[in-house]
Every structure is written in C-alpha cells, then in structure tokens.
Amino acid sequence: MQFAFDSMLGLGLLACAAGVFWSRDLFRSVVMFIAFGLLLALTWVRLEAPDLALAEAAIGAGLTGVLLLDAIGHLRQHNEHSPRNHWLLPLLCCIALALLLILSFNARPEASISLPQLVAESLPESGVEHPITAVLLNFRSYDTLLEIAVLLVAAVVAMALNDGLAAAARTSTEQSNRDPVLAGFTSRLAPVILLVAIYVLWAGSYMPGGAFQGGAILAAGLVLLKLADFHIERYAESLLRLGLAFGFLVFLAVATSVMIGGRPFLTYPEAFAGQFILFIEAVLTFSIGLILFSLFNQSPGQEVPHDN
Amino acid sequence: MIYLQYLLVGAGCLFFIVGTLGLLRFPDTFTRIHAITKADNLGLGLLMLGLLPSTESLPQALKLILIWLLVLAASATASYLIAHYVKAQSPDALPHADTTSEEQD
Amino acid sequence: MTAFWWTVAALLLVTLLAGLIRIWRGPNPADRMLAAQLFGTTGVAILLLLAQAMQTPALNDVALVPALLAVVAMVAFVRRARPEAEEPE
Numbered sequence: 001m002q003f004a005f006d007s008m009l010g011l012g013l014l015a016c017a018a019g020v021f022w023s024r025d026l027f028r029s030v031v032m033f034i035a036f037g038l039l040l041a042l043t044w045v046r047l048e049a050p051d052l053a054l055a056e057a058a059i060g061a062g063l064t065g066v067l068l069l070d071a072i073g074h075l076r077q078h079n080e081h082s083p084r085n086h087w088l089l090p091l092l093c094c095i096a097l098a099l100l101l102i103l104s105f106n107a108r109p110e111a112s113i114s115l116p117q118l119v120a121e122s123l124p125e126s127g128v129e130h131p132i133t134a135v136l137l138n139f140r141s142y143d144t145l146l147e148i149a150v151l152l153v154a155a156v157v158a159m160a161l162n163d164g165l166a167a168a169a170r171t172s173t174e175q176s177n178r179d180p181v182l183a184g185f186t187s188r189l190a191p192v193i194l195l196v197a198i199y200v201l202w203a204g205s206y207m208p209g210g211a212f213q214g215g216a217i218l219a220a221g222l223v224l225l226k227l228a229d230f231h232i233e234r235y236a237e238s239l240l241r242l243g244l245a246f247g248f249l250v251f252l253a254v255a256t257s258v259m260i261g262g263r264p265f266l267t268y269p270e271a272f273a274g275q276f277i278l279f280i281e282a283v284l285t286f287s288i289g290l291i292l293f294s295l296f297n298q299s300p301g302q303e304v305p306h307d308n
Numbered sequence: 309m310i311y312l313q314y315l316l317v318g319a320g321c322l323f324f325i326v327g328t329l330g331l332l333r334f335p336d337t338f339t340r341i342h343a344i345t346k347a348d349n350l351g352l353g354l355l356m357l358g359l360l361p362s363t364e365s366l367p368q369a370l371k372l373i374l375i376w377l378l379v380l381a382a383s384a385t386a387s388y389l390i391a392h393y394v395k396a397q398s399p400d401a402l403p404h405a406d407t408t409s410e411e412q413d
Numbered sequence: 414m415t416a417f418w419w420t421v422a423a424l425l426l427v428t429l430l431a432g433l434i435r436i437w438r439g440p441n442p443a444d445r446m447l448a449a450q451l452f453g454t455t456g457v458a459i460l461l462l463l464a465q466a467m468q469t470p471a472l473n474d475v476a477l478v479p480a481l482l483a484v485v486a487m488v489a490f491v492r493r494a495r496p497e498a499e500e501p502e
Contacts, residue, residue, distance in 0.1 A: 001419040005426060012430045019437060031436050031445040034486055038456045038479065042426075045463055045472060053475045061453065062482035066489040073493040179392075182488065185385040192378070193481055200474065208471045213478075220482045227488045314417060317462075321421045324455060328428035331435050331451055337443050340435075344451045355421075355458050362414075362465050371473050372461065375480045379454055382484035386450055389491045394443045 006046055013039050027072055034065040050208040051132045054200070058213055062220030063292055066227075070296065127273025129206040136210065137277045141266050145255065148248045148284060155244050155291040162298040178229045186228035193221030201285045205274070211281040215288025222293040233297055240290060247287025251280055309361055316358030323351030337394050341387050348383035352376055418466035422459050429455045446490050453483030 016036040023029045037060020044053035119131050119139065126134035136144050197218040204210030225232055233240055254276060255266040263269070268276040323346050330343025356376045363369040432455070435448040457476045464472035 001416060001423055005419060005423045008423065008426050008430065012426070012433070015430070015433060019433065023437075025439075027442050028436065028439065028445060031442075031449050032433075034449050035433065035436060035452050038452050039429075041475065041479070042456065042459060042463075045460065045467075045475065048467075048469075050469065050471045050475055053472075054478060057475055057478040058482065061479045062485050065449075065486040069486065069489045070493045179389070181385060181388050185381065189378075189381070189481070189484075196477060196481060203474065208474065217478065217481070220485050224485045224488060227485070227492045310414065317417070317421055320458070321424055324425055324428050324458065327451060328431050328455075331432060331448060337441065337447065340444060340447050344447055344454070347451060348454045352454055352458055355461065359461055359465060364470060368470055368473060371477065375457060375461070375473070375477055378477075378480045379457060382480070383450065383454065386484050386487040389487060390443050390446060390450075393491045394441075397443075 009039065009043055009046060013043060026075070030065070030068045030072055033068065034060070037061060037064060051210065051213070054208055054213045055216060058216035058220065063216060063223070063296070066220075066223055067296060125270055125273070127268065127270070127275075127277055128204075130204060130208070130210075132208070133204045133210050133277070133281075137280060138268065138273060141255075144284075145248075145251050145266070148251060148287070151288065151291045152245060152248050155294050158295050158298040159241075182228045183230070186224055186230065190221055190225055190230075193217060193224070197221065197285065197289070201281055204281060205278060211284040212288060214281075214285040216292060218285060218289030219292035219296075222289065223296050226293075226297065233293075240294065243287060243290040244294060245287070247284040250283045254280060313358045313361055316354050318358075320351045320353070320355030320358060323347055323354065327351060338391060341391055345383060345387055348379055352379055415466050418462050422462040422466060425455055425459050425462070429459070442490070446487060450483065450487060453479050457483075 013036070016032055016039055019032040020029050020036060023032060037056060041053045041056040041060060044050070044056055116131075119135060122139070123129070123131060123134055126138040128134050128138070197214045200209040200217060201211060201214035202209070204214070222232070254268075258267060258269070259265060261269070327343050327345075327347030330346065331340050334340045334343055353376055356372050359372060360369050363372065429452060432448045432451050436445050439445055457480050460472050460476035460479075464470055464476065
C-alpha cells in the first residue's frame with residue numbers, strides 16, 4: 001500500500017506539472033501550481049524531510065499562490081497577455097538538463113565521509129537538538145547568512161522597482177471597503193497565525209521547524225491582514241523598512257562580535273550556543289516574515305489607477 | 309476501541325469521497341461549494357476523532373482538535389467569500405439562487 | 414493498524430487526484446479555486462494519517478500549516494485576482 005501511495009503521488013506530481021505547462025489559460029496554470037505545491041509537500045514528507053515539507057506547505061500554500069494570483073489580477077487589468085509561442089528552446093533546455101541530472105546522478109562518486117554521521121557526532125556541541133537546525137545555524141551558518149542577504153537584496157530591488165506605484169496605490173485607497181465576515185475572521189485568525197509562527201520557530205531547536213518556516217507563516221499572516229484591508233504596514237512604514245534589514249544586521253553583528261573574543265568568524269561559544277542560535281533565529285523569523293511580506297506589499301495589485 | 313477508530317476513520321474517508329464526487333458531478337458552483345464543505349467539516353472531523361486515541365500525548369491530541377477547528381473556520385469563511393464572489397460576478401447565473409444557498413457551511 | 418492508515422491515505426490521495434480534473438475542466442475560475450480548497454483539506458487529512466502511519470508526530474505540525482494558510486489563497490483570489498466572469502472553454 002505504501003508503494004501504491006508513493007507511485008500515485010509521483011504520477012500526480014507529474015500530472016500537475018504537465019497541467020501547469022500545458023494549460024493555455026494562465027489562471028488554470030496558477031491553480032494547478034498551488035495544487036502542485038501541496039503534492040510536493042506530501043512528497044517531501046514521504047522522502048522523510050519534514051522540514052522541507054513544512055517550508056513548502058507555508059510557501060506553496062500560503063505565499064506563492066497569493067503572489068501569482070495577485071500578478072494575474074494585475075495582468076488581466078492591463079491586458080498584458082503574452083503570446084506563448086516560444087516553447088521549443090525551453091523544452092530542449094529542460095530535456096538537456098534532465099539528461100545531465102540523470103547522468104550525474106548515475107556517475108556520482110562514493111562519499112568518502114558520512115555527513116549525517118558527522119552531524120550526529122557533533123550535535124551535542126551545537127547547542128540544539130534538531131540536526132537540521134544545527135547544520136543551518138551552526139555548522140553551515142555561513143550559508144544561512146548569505147541566504148538572508150539574498151532575500152534582503154530581493155526585497156530592496158522590489159521596493160526600488162515599485163516605489164512610485166505603491167505610493168500611488170497607497171493614496172488611492174485610503175477608504176477601505178472591508179467585508180464584515182472576512183474582517184471578523186481575519187482579526188481572530190491573525191493572532192493564531194502569529195502564535196503558530198512563534199511555535200514553529202521554537203520547535204526548530206528540537207524538531208522540524210525553524211526561522212524560515214516561521215517567517216513564511218508570519219508573512220502569510222501579514223498578507224492575510226493586508227488582503228482583508230487591515231493596512232497595518234501603513235502605521236509603521238519606517239519600522240517595516242528597518243525590520244527588513246534587522247535580521248541580517250543582527251546575524252552579522254553576532255558573527256563578527258565573537259571575533260572580539262578571539263574566535264573565528266561565526267563560531268559561537270559552546271556554552272551559550274543554544275541561546276545564540278535561538279536569538280538569531282527569532283530575529284531572522286521576524287525579518288524573513290517582513291521581507292516575504294514586503295515582496296507582496298510592493299506589488300500594486302488592483303489598486304493602481306488605470307491612467308497611471 | 310480499535311474497531312471504533314476503524315469505523316470513524318472509514319466514515320471520514322467516505323465523506324471525503326462523497327465530497328470529491330460532488331465536486332466533480334454537481335452542475336454549478338454553488339452546489340459544488342455545498343459538496344466540498346462535507347469533506348471539510350464532517351470528513352476531517354470524523355477522521356480526527358478516529359485518530360485521537362492513537363496520539364501519543366495530550367498536546368498532540370489538542371493539536372489535532374485545533375487543526376480541525378481551524379479548517380472549520382477557514383472553510384466556512386472561504387465558502388462564504390467564494391459564494392459572494394460568484395454571485396457578484398453573475399447575479400442571474402442560477403434560476404434557484406436564493407440567499408440560503410451561500411450559507412450552507 | 415498501520416496498514417489501515419496507509420489504505421485510507423491512499424484512498425484520500427485518489428480523491429485528491431480526482432480533484433485535479435475539476436481544476437483542469439473549470440469551467441469558471443471559482444470552480445478551480447474550490448478544487449484547490451478541497452486539496453488543502455484533503456492534504457491536511459493525508460498528513461494527519463501519515464503522521465500515524467510513519468510514526469512521526471512532527472507531521473501534525475506540517476498539517477497545521479495548510480490548515481492555517483489554505484484560506485489565504487482563497488482570500489487573494491476573491492480580493493485580487495478579478496478574472497473575467499466567463500472563461501472561453
């Protein structure tokens with residue numbers, strides 16, 4: 001039965017992916033993509049990677065779908081349907097990449113050291129109990145630092161591109177038309193979303209969870225608030241901008257301040273590693289949430305006047 | 309106890325099947341909304357009840373109940389929103405459209 | 414017991430994949446979003462079953478996320494997507 005489940009999951013994933021690409025209707029592609037995200041989360045579960053499943057569920061179900069639906073509304077409004085006749089080159093590229101991946105998978109060298117074993121052996125020194133968190137924020141924290149930098153750059157670019165549009169949108173809809181049911185639901189759900197985001201962050205130290213997943217959930221909560229016409233970002237715009245960079249700055253400050261004590265860049269003192277990691281993760285969750293939210297916040301949506 | 313679990317989970321699964329059948333076979337959007345709320349409310353509720361005795365601890369059990377309550381609230385709101393939306397898009401879409409059809413959560 | 418969980422999970426996966434037909438056929442955007450909504454709920458149910466079948470309670474946390482966030486896509490559709498009323502199909 002497990003085999004039947006897994007093979008159906010794989011085939012469903014392929015069918016969904018094919019549906020995304022074969023559909024001539026953009027909206028259908030987007031809904032297919034949302035469904036694809038859910039199936040992908042299930043697939044990560046079956047591959048015994050619950051951390052990835054958590055991230056995919058938060059990003060796929062919450063954020064990507066929202067961004068794409070928003071983009072569609074924008075495209076429809078401006079009638080910017082692009083003709084889709086360039087398919088041969090992408091198809092060839094995909095086939096070439098797939099062949100390359102299959103070849104390299106077959107030709108991969110035998111690992112000379114066992115990384116999972118190495119991680120398991122040095123887990124006690126890391127300050128956390130969950131190996132994924134230990135890798136992300138202690139053993140390979142350099143990667144995580146750079147990822148935050150990349151996210152920050154993406155948010156800054158989005159702001160630079162859309163500043164004028166967003167400003168126009170902001171003035172055009174001061175008067176909101178809240179749906180009473182949606183407003184009531186959102187005002188009750190938002191605290192629960194915040195609580196779950198903090199829980200996922202906290203759980204990251206001993207089981208699947210962590211800053212990225214928590215941040216994505218936080219961002220989805222902020223997006224929901226904005227969609228329901230609770231424009232909280234307008235009350236604290238400068239704070240929002242500061243918060244974008246806050247995670248990266250704190251991470252960098254901690255990473256360099258340990259050098260004062262004569263340690264190499266990004267190594268925490270063993271006795272306090274757990275506290276250091278939790279502190280950095282909390283700040284990162286906050287910043288990642290704001291960064292992902294601001295990517296949505298910068299998109300003008302339906303609010304841009306036509307003659308602009 | 310195990311047979312009760314089998315029964316509850318099996319019944320929950322049945323409601324999911326019925327919900328999907330309705331989604332595929334019903335003629336218009338309003339009736340399809342009616343179909344999927346079967347899966348959301350009854351299916352997931354029964355399934356959750358059936359899974360409760362197998363949970364390891366009280367927090368896990370409470371988490372299951374929380375998930376069900378969240379899905380209930382979310383699907384009720386989503387059904388309302390989408391019914392409202394469809395009605396606004398095409399006010400004369402259905403002959404038998406009256407206000408009750410959008411409040412069947 | 415585990416075999417039973419797997420059977421039910423597989424059955425639910427079948428219904429979920431059958432929902433793909435509705436996403437594909439439409440006919441109007443609201444129908445497609447409804448199918449996506451059903452995907453979210455069925456996904457939660459499958460995750461809960463897998464948490465039992467695979468003996469990993471952490472999956473209950475994974476199930477919590479689509480339960481919370483599936484509605485966000487629906488809200489985005491209603492508030493922002495604004496497609497034409499009828500699709501050429």
